């Protein structure tokens with residue numbers, strides 16, 4: 280198990296290096312640079328600036344410097360925000376994105392497992408039909424549409440009740456977090472519901488559930504001890520990619536709900552071609568996702584004895 | 590002065606006129622068509638018959654394991670010590686499954702929960718039916734595994750099904766099924782999925798447990814060797830009905846139905862004295878979507894008469910506890926019983942008996 284974890288960690292580092300290199304190359308492949316968009320600059324000023332940021336050096340050398348700094352955990356200084364280190368930006372805004380993301384993942388995983396189990400247990404009856412209709416909506420409608428509609432609904436609801444039930448946007452308290460994380464997790468929840476449904480259906484007709492019935496166990500116990508633990512295994516395996524989907528979806532939701540997360544900075548940075556911020560946040564997100572996938576895999580190994588023991 | 594109302598002890602389990610149907614896209618399958626049998630305490634009833642004749646559905650209906658829908662019970666009663674168990678899983682609010690009747694299945698590899706330890710799966714029954722603590726139940730689970738001849742039971746109890754071999758899993762299944770000392774153990778082809786060498790061990794275990802605990806066994810099998818070795822009583826099933834029912838001696842020495850004879854002739858035998866010929870029964874079982882009006886076996890029976898196609902034969906009693914559902918036993922058919930015995934040309938009944946007992950010896 281520990282060997283396996285170590286192996287996965289090394290693989291993860293290689294992946295992160297790969298992401299960093301690809302981002303670096305992509306950055307230098309797009310036309311223009313952070314300085315070209317600025318107001319009229321005399322060639323002297325431009326040269327000075329390029330020198331300051333090392334943009335005048337050959338690309339190979341720039342790459343080496345970038346890698347060296349990266350290895351030391353230094354992501355550089357923003358081009359567009361005066362004297363702000365990328366590290367500071369991440370430190371300040373990532374916790375917000377992470378909170379949003381984690382809540383969304385929890386919503387998606389809990390909701391997906393529960394609704395999926397429900398649809399399987401009530402197969403072809405009304406709860407199944409209603410939930411599966413919602414699932415199709417959840418999978419096909421993009422999250423910014425849900426975001427807008429949910430804001431509209433909250434505004435109407437608040438107006439109707441005369442009190443502010445939930446804030447429409449912003450960040451700070453739990454009540455700020457509920458709606459955006461729900462919206463963010465919705466698509467993934469729909470996907471997990473469908474996965475859980477088919478997994479549970481297979482388990483329900485399995486031989487060992489028949490055995491559990493032949494032992495005369497109460498239905499609740501069969502559900503909790505035999506059906507659920509086996510049925511969620513496929514859901515756990517896709518949790519890594521699900522976290523990735525939610526994190527990237529977070530950028531949009533942060534914008535719509537005016538949440539001061541990292542996603543907003545990333546989008547801004549892309550628009551302004553802020554090299555260091557783009558590369559820094561991309562590598563950071565990449566590393567974070569790689570770590571999450573490893574954590575999920577190890578978690579899977581822990582809950583499935585067939586993997587754990589071997 | 591009043592006589593005792595009945596001097597005959599009622600059987601442990603009494604099944605009467607059980608009928609089970611399945612609704613499918615192709616129509617309604619009449620899987621079990623009026624099955625009646627009784628099980629005596631401490632005795633083994635073997636149910637034999639071709640694949641698809643309704644053996645599994647019969648016992649699963651008793652255990653409430655037939656999926657409904659598509660399945661449907663259309664008739665029948667089943668009484669365990671005089672209490673109805675059909676269409677319910679409870680007697681006096683207590684689930685009789687696992688406590689009064691235990692069951693083991695054909696494929697032990699898929700019949701155990703892959704993510705729960707063997708010990709927990711055994712202990713679970715005791716916690717549910719006896720209200721034992723987890724610890725007490727686990728301790729008993731280890732004893733049960735020892736009883737099922739699993740070496741190093743204490744360690745094994747902490748392992749998962751994938752760490753067991755097929756034979757060990759089936760013994761663990763047996764330990765699980767008898768955890769609450771049920772009066773009846775149903776074994777649906779318990780050795781079919783196992784290696785021949787392992788089969789004997791599992792059958793031995795079943796036999797010993799029966800002797801030690803007085804458990805009645807309903808044993809479903811294809812293998813007449815297993816029948817000869819294990820059974821006291823035999824029910825021969827064909828197309829959803831019991832066509833012959835008798836003691837194991839009746840079935841081997843005095844078969845009362847042409848199908849029974851056919852089954853035996855189709856059984857592989859290593860007896861050097863017997864003819865090395867396997868005689869599969871020609872044809873296939875009738876369509877259970879619309880079973881024939883007369884005898885279900887008529888299309889394949891070498892002795893079929895005109896009446897066989899139009900009228901269903903009654904179960905003719907041919908001896909104590911022995912009946913055959915065949916018109917040949919009608920008083921107007923001369924030498925009917927003899928006809929059945931001579932059914933398979935060149936294979937007198939004696940050879941078949943020899944073959945059966947030979948096969949039984951090979952198992953031990």
Ligand SMILES: Nc1ncnc2c1ncn2[C@@H]1O[C@H](COP(=O)(O)OP(=O)(O)OP(=O)(O)O)[C@@H](O)[C@H]1O
Pocket residue numbers: 611612613618620638639640641642643644645646647656659660877
């Ligand atoms: N869930 C179901 N839906 C439809 N038909 C079914 C279902 N279960 C069983 N049957 C039908 O019932 C009949 C009897 O099946 P059963 O499993 O009892 O046979 P069996 O005697 O146990 O055969 P085998 O020796 O192969 O186990 C078969 O014709 C089968 O097609």
Ligand code: SF4
Pocket residue numbers: 846847848884885886887888890891892893894897902914915916917
């Ligand atoms: S009733 Fe007729 S067809 Fe059926 S087994 Fe007897 S002889 Fe054969």
Ligand SMILES: [Mg+2]
Pocket residue numbers: 644645646777
């Ligand atoms: Mg069967």
